[in-house]
Amino acid sequence: MASIDCVIIGAGWAGLSAAAVLKASGREVLVLDKARGPGGRSSTRRQGGFRLDHGAQYFTARSDAFIQQVQGWRDLGLVQVWDPAIEVFGDRPDHAGQPPAERLVGVPGMNAVLGYQAKSQHCRFGWRLENMRFDGQWQLLSSAGEQIQARHLLLTAPAPQALELLGRHHPLAERLAAVRMAPCWTLMLGFDRKLEQSPDAAFVNQGPISWLARNGTKPGRREESWVVQASGPWSCEHLEDSADDVADKLLAAFHALVPAARERRPSLKTAHRWRYAQAENPLDCQFFGHPEQNLAVAGDWCAGNRIEGAWTSGRAAAIWLSERSV
Ligand SMILES: Cc1cc2nc3c(=O)[nH]c(=O)nc-3n(C[C@H](O)[C@H](O)[C@H](O)COP(=O)(O)OP(=O)(O)OC[C@H]3O[C@@H](n4cnc5c(N)ncnc54)[C@H](O)[C@@H]3O)c2cc1C
Numbered sequence: 463m464a465s466i467d468c469v470i471i472g473a474g475w476a477g478l479s480a481a482a483v484l485k486a487s488g489r490e491v492l493v494l495d496k497a498r499g500p501g502g503r504s505s506t507r508r509q510g511g512f513r514l515d516h517g518a519q520y521f522t523a524r525s526d527a528f529i530q531q532v533q534g535w536r537d538l539g540l541v542q543v544w545d546p547a548i549e550v551f552g553d554r555p556d557h558a559g560q561p562p563a564e565r566l567v568g569v570p571g572m573n574a575v576l577g578y579q580a581k582s583q584h585c586r587f588g589w590r591l592e593n594m595r596f597d598g599q600w601q602l603l604s605s606a607g608e609q610i611q612a613r614h615l616l617l618t619a620p621a622p623q624a625l626e627l628l629g630r631h632h633p634l635a636e637r638l639a640a641v642r643m644a645p646c647w648t649l650m651l652g653f654d655r656k657l658e659q660s661p662d663a664a665f666v667n668q669g670p671i672s673w674l675a676r677n678g679t680k681p682g683r684r685e686e687s688w689v690v691q692a693s694g695p696w697s698c699e700h701l702e703d704s705a706d707d708v709a710d711k712l713l714a715a716f717h718a719l720v721p722a723a724r725e726r727r728p729s730l731k732t733a734h735r736w737r738y739a740q741a742e743n744p745l746d747c748q749f750f751g752h753p754e755q756n757l758a759v760a761g762d763w764c765a766g767n768r769i770e771g772a773w774t775s776g777r778a779a780a781i782w783l784s785e786r787s788v
Pocket of ligand 1: 471472473474475476477494495496497501502503504516517518519521522589590591592618619620623646648691736738739740760761763767768769770772
């Protein structure tokens with residue numbers, strides 16, 4: 463079996479930013495993801511005639527490197543500013559920082575940049591890494607029983623999933639185990655007609671909901687679709703509830719905040735559970751690696767729990783891997 467130079471597990475921001483760096487440095491790269499397409503936690507779901515950003519809602523760009531990169535995507539029309547009228551329900555928490563200068567979104571969906579990047583990479587979707595072992599190079603086994611050999615490996619799954627793949631006895635296990643990732647139940651709603659007198663988005667500091675957004679107010683979208691995210695504590699408490707039960711409970715909470723929705727039966731109502739949504743205690747390192755095994759692990763949980771952190775982490779890991787021998 464031929465072995466591949468660099469395999470990246472994950473076609474989210476970390477994996478695809480890493481793939482771009484590795485490819486630019488002349489390395490052979492294969493990106494594998496268990497999902498049906500690129501995006502990871504920045505995915506856009508199409509369902510019932512609606513398109514909804516059900517993971518990341520928007521992003522910010524703070525570092526010079528990311529600002530420069532984002533400008534390139536803006537020039538291509540893949541990213542635009544979203545300037546919603548945001549309401550706040552409940553008290554503003556003491557720890558709330560200044561609002562960002564610009565909220566940026568992918569156009570027409572949050573996965574736009576990743577879809578664009580994936581096109582210039584060798585990617586395989588629906589490929590779930592089930593088992594891995596190092597015997598001088600990486601032997602990767604998929605859930606469908608396919609084996610792939612890799613000389614260098616980058617794992618960008620959320621820390622608990624990366625830990626499960628590497629095993630508790632791996633030298634990197636302790637650092638992975640230190641990362642706590644909070645879940646997030648997300649309700650997606652679609653309506654046939656506009657809900658009048660409703661906010662574009664809201665931070666909610668009371669009850670089960672923490673954020674809601676009228677997806678159709680983002681540039682490039684039109685439909686009356688909403689994304690409603692439950693708070694971390696509520697999501698933990700209801701982690702194993704059925705999606706239907708969660709959808710009903712979150713819809714009732716949504717009605718309390720958006721009265722115009724009470725009169726309208728949604729034509730789409732579905733809940734998605736992000737078991738590992740965002741790190742509660744992101745590590746203060748851009749990535750970490752195991753030089754003897756040509757292995758790096760990266761993701762938002764390394765460099766801040768947001769899109770910019772994921773992008774930064776993937777790039778840093780790729781630069782490190784690209785400097786290792788071919
Ligand atoms: C509900 C929610 C709201 C958010 N809101 C925001 C926001 O408003 N702004 C912001 O900046 N960030 C937000 N985030 C965080 C943001 O989505 C993440 O920081 C970012 O998408 C992480 O990218 P990543 O590449 O590190 O990981 P991921 O996007 O998780 O990518 C990892 C990839 O690995 C794949 N994978 C995992 N295990 C395997 C396996 N065994 N085999 C094959 N493939 C595998 C997954 O399918 C996935 O595609 C939010 C996240 C969630 C869940």
